[in-house]
Amino acid sequence: MKSAFEIMKIGAFLMAVCALASFGLALTNRATAPLISEQKRIAREMAMKEVLPGAVEFEDIELSDGRLAFNGKNSSGETIGMATIVSPKGYGGVIETMVGMDVDFKVTGIKILNMQETPGLGAKAGDPAFSGQFKGKTGEQLYLSDKDVKKGEIDAITASTITSKAVTDGVREAVEAMKNAE
Amino acid sequence: MLNELTKGIFRENPLLRLLLGTCPSLAVTSSLENGFGMGAATTFVLLCSNAMISLLKGIVPSKVRIPVFIVIIATFVTITDLSMSAYVPDLHKNLGLFIPLIVVNCIILGRAEAFASKNGIVPSLLDGLGMGIGFTMALSLIGSIREILGAGTLMGASLFGPSYQPFLMFVLPAGAFLTLGLTMGVMNWMEKRKA
Secondary structure (H helix, E strand, C coil): CHHHHHHHHHHHHHHHHHHHHHHHHHHHHHHHHHHHHHHHHHHHHHHHHHHCCCCCEEEEEECCCCCEEEEEECCCCCEEEEEEEECCECCCCECEEEEEEECCCCEEEEEEEECCCCCCCHHHHHCHHHHHHHCCCCHHHCCECCCCCCCCCECCCCCCHHHHHHHHHHHHHHHHHHHHHC | CHHHHHCCCCCCCCCCCCCCCHHHHHHHCCCHHHHHHHHHHHHHHHHHHHHHHHHCCCCCCHHHHHHHHHHHHHHHHHHHHHHHHHHCHHHHHHHHHHCHHHHHCHHHHHHHHHHHCCCCHHHHHHHHHHHHHHHHHHHHHHHHHHHHHHHCEECCEECCCCCCCCCHHHHCHHHHHHHHHHHHHHHHHHHHHHC
16 A cells, blocks of 8 residues: 555656646746747848848738748839748758749849758858859759759859759749749 | 866866767857857756756655656756747757757756755755856867867857868868867876876
8 A cells, every 4th residue: 555655646746846847838938939939030031131132021922832922012012022932952951942033033032041051061052152143043044054954054062062953943943933823 | 165166167077077968069069159059058957957956855756856857957958948049049040959959968967866966055056057167168169179170260250361271071070079089188188197
């Protein structure tokens, strides 16, 4: 009988510790959840402003294939372009990239949101020297200049063809998706 | 009493002498900022868990002490994770998965089991603080070495100008092992000379 009581006591103790811990976590979550979603929103809006220069207001749209995209409007309320997020597979995982384009589907800018590419090699995809090349390009120009069968106008990063190709293909995919959605 | 604080910094440095917590140390020390951030987060968890476990030392049934310690540690780690995500999102993004993994960092459970569960709150706090500072210093040192050699920068600021060709290897995993090994070698050599 004593051991059954002992087990109950230990169980009750564990339960009390876990209940207290959950209470502490609930309080923390309540305090930080609005701040975290605000930070995420700010980060997303900064990225959208970067890929769509001139846009001040954004409106979420859902494409027919379920992809999320945004319309960007300038200060007088005209739609000047749109942006969407693609996740092509790079060398170290997916490269989450936001792609902005104007109403004629010319790329206005790209921003890499998340990647695990090799530092010093593939991670250079985030540098303006590579990502800046996309500005002003149309769908047909979005191929690598020397590695793709179909010659395009994007120069690959030295020793990082997989990353370069992934980003280029991703940007092209974004442009095609937006075109087809119209 | 002061000994509890200073032992973790050099003589019993958790990373360079006790060889605890090497996994996050190898993974996140690609720059000074990351190394220091990881150290600070670990220190906070260590302080809180040491204090809590020391307070509970008389009433935790010894059969379930490990689950209780883990729940306490996991709670403080989650609090740290959420707070960092809310207040320092960039650092939080860089450290990524390694923040939740502080739960299984053996320094924390090691100090709980070896020290806080047997000592009063003041020595336990000092022990946690000392171990935390020692761990942070070790991570910052390794992070600095790897960032200077591997990227030619410190805290993101360029050190040697644009013509410097960095040793890429040092920011890659192999560089982490080399730097950790060499740093420990220097520590051992210093210890030997002293004796």
